[in-house]
Amino acid sequence: MKNAYLILSDGTVYEGRQIGKAGEAGESVGELVFTTGMVGYLETLTDASYAGQIVVQTFPLIGNYGVIPPDFEGTCAVKGYVVRELCDSPSNFRSEGALDDFLKERGVCGVCGVDTRQITRQIRENGVMNAIISPTPDVDLAAVRTYAVRNAVASVSRRETAVYPADGGGKPRFRVALLDYGAKRNIVRSLTARGCEVTVYPFDTPAETLLQSAPDGVMLSNGPGDPAENVACIAELRKLLGKLPVFGICLGHQLAALAMGGKTVKLPYGHRGANQPVREVGGNRTYITSQNHGYAVLRESLAGVAEETYVNANDGSCEGLRYPGMRCFTVQFHPEAAAGPRDTSFLFDRFLSMMEV
Numbered sequence: 001m002k003n004a005y006l007i008l009s010d011g012t013v014y015e016g017r018q019i020g021k022a023g024e025a026g027e028s029v030g031e032l033v034f035t036t037g038m039v040g041y042l043e044t045l046t047d048a049s050y051a052g053q054i055v056v057q058t059f060p061l062i063g064n065y066g067v068i069p070p071d072f073e074g075t076c077a078v079k080g081y082v083v084r085e086l087c088d089s090p091s092n093f094r095s096e097g098a099l100d101d102f103l104k105e106r107g108v109c110g111v112c113g114v115d116t117r118q119i120t121r122q123i124r125e126n127g128v129m130n131a132i133i134s135p136t137p138d139v140d141l142a143a144v145r146t147y148a149v150r151n152a153v154a155s156v157s158r159r160e161t162a163v164y165p166a167d168g169g170g171k172p173r174f175r176v177a178l179l180d181y182g183a184k185r186n187i188v189r190s191l192t193a194r195g196c197e198v199t200v201y202p203f204d205t206p207a208e209t210l211l212q213s214a215p216d217g218v219m220l221s222n223g224p225g226d227p228a229e230n231v232a233c234i235a236e237l238r239k240l241l242g243k244l245p246v247f248g249i250c251l252g253h254q255l256a257a258l259a260m261g262g263k264t265v266k267l268p269y270g271h272r273g274a275n276q277p278v279r280e281v282g283g284n285r286t287y288i289t290s291q292n293h294g295y296a297v298l299r300e301s302l303a304g305v306a307e308e309t310y311v312n313a314n315d316g317s318c319e320g321l322r323y324p325g326m327r328c329f330t331v332q333f334h335p336e337a338a339a340g341p342r343d344t345s346f347l348f349d350r351f352l353s354m355m356e357v
Contacts, residue, residue: 017112030079036058041062073184205236217244219249260323307321
């Protein structure tokens, strides 16, 4: 392996070995974030919510069970990948190849052999920052510092409408419209497994189009980037909310809040991983959840409009909202959790119950 360098926007240099996209072309700038999942690296690499970002895996050994295409959650959209140790001899009966080959085939630049604990500590202490993966330590830091994730949703959303029938065939229990802001495939699977027919629409589908199709309910998916950047999507949601049942996840949660007059804020280093504790407001339950986001809804910005349903047990940030009289509820975490805990999968059943009314 050739040398490669992870260079942070503050000038810190980590020397490692090159993986993925090689040679002089093996250079990429992105927003540097870390994820704490011990498993699920394939779901991480194929989660559109990581678009524009260089992902650091805190777990030290990555790639040990190889590449398993049925586990992909979408198209790989990361800008780079950083691991402590990359396994070059995976062992799993479902494996169809090595992770390094996966990265090469998708043109993803990567670095292994670096101190991911120190990198994570640096992000936690200083906040998310930009970085570059490069075959040389001599880079233009000015270009790194000015990088920003832009038009992320448009870059990952599907271009055409697609219909997924309910499992088992026959007449579906409900017809659900899913707005794709970067949707994970397990959202569709979670609905079709419950007898729903799911029609997935591009992110910029007008509200009138959805209403004319007369679905029983609407799902707002996860996705990447700054939620406030999606001005057109927010405007369309204003026309939609209150007209039929709506369930929002992650970016969908944030966009619904913005459409209802709320505000969002960028977190110091976000929540990414499969071990985020979420406390039920007014209850006695704490759930372990899968999360991947860098922004949060400011609860006080929706006073008198929404009721908070869940809070993050670590930092107290808003994790869920219910809009009385609107037939709408949203969560910041991933109840479809691929990969991750299934503690909150019951929320899909709650959505179905809302569509029955």
